[in-house]
Amino acid sequence: MKACGVSGAGGDVVLLELPDPPSPGPGQILVAVEAAGVGPWDRLLNGAGWDVGLRPPAALGVEGAGRVLAVGADVDEFAVGDRVLAHEAPLPGGSGFWAERVLLTAAHAAACPPGLDPVDAAALPVNGLTAWQALEMLGLGPGQRLLVTNGGGATGSLAVQLAAAVGVEVTATASASAADRVRGLGAVEVVDYHDPNWPNQVRGGFDGALIAAVGTAVAALPLVRDGGQLCSLTSDAPPEERGITSTDLYVRPDAAQLARLAEQLGEGTLRLAPEPLPLREGPAAFTRVSAGRAGGRKIVLIP
8 A cells, every 4th residue: 555654763764665454353344445644753753762562664643534434342332434533652563654554542443424525524633632632721711811832733722712602701822924824723812933932922810821932941931920821832831830730641542522523623713724735745744844844734644
């Protein structure tokens, strides 16, 4: 099958011809990939950064959407022909979504709502679950205030939408070119992160901070009230002070959360702006995303 991935640990991302995944075992499903997401985390898969059970030569990719081709024993929630989306880690077949077919754990997959475009579905799992789980960790409610750094990015923009939808007052950092878009997603205030003095332009006393931009956690911490919370998605949560809980978050598969996110996306209450590309452009897409040159858009590969 056609794939995009690596032939060995630390190798370049290239186009590959790989054998089909094995037949699904108990609790597993085999999925024909319709679209697969590309994220900055994918550069961690080819090495010791994030062990997802990759067994090169293998396709990269830990999220996507597709149609069920076969089901293993003890799988009752899906049947052949069903459309699903998933974030999968570890990868039971040792190979990921940047391929024509992928083996998944059925318990990690969610049903695609009718009419949900596979490109939109594939753009959702990792960013959506990360935003959901970060907000769940922060536990903010109506009337409380949240600071989101990189509110124009794929994860930050979803966090802005999810928080605003439950009545949280959101302030976000973003580029000037993204400011109107981020306000349209629900942020009440947007400051330009290019200005080194951006922390002085916002009113402090935030109940929580969600760090989605590398290097912003230390600047954000003084803006959080005593006893508040900071959640970093960039593995740089600063030491706790003033009773502030400061935690790094690492996304985990959760089919129930993903199903609820997919429903909101299907209903139009969540908005995404993915950029679809053919699988043959996977190496270039990987380079763009790894270098932070995706312009805030989620790149999705189509086999």
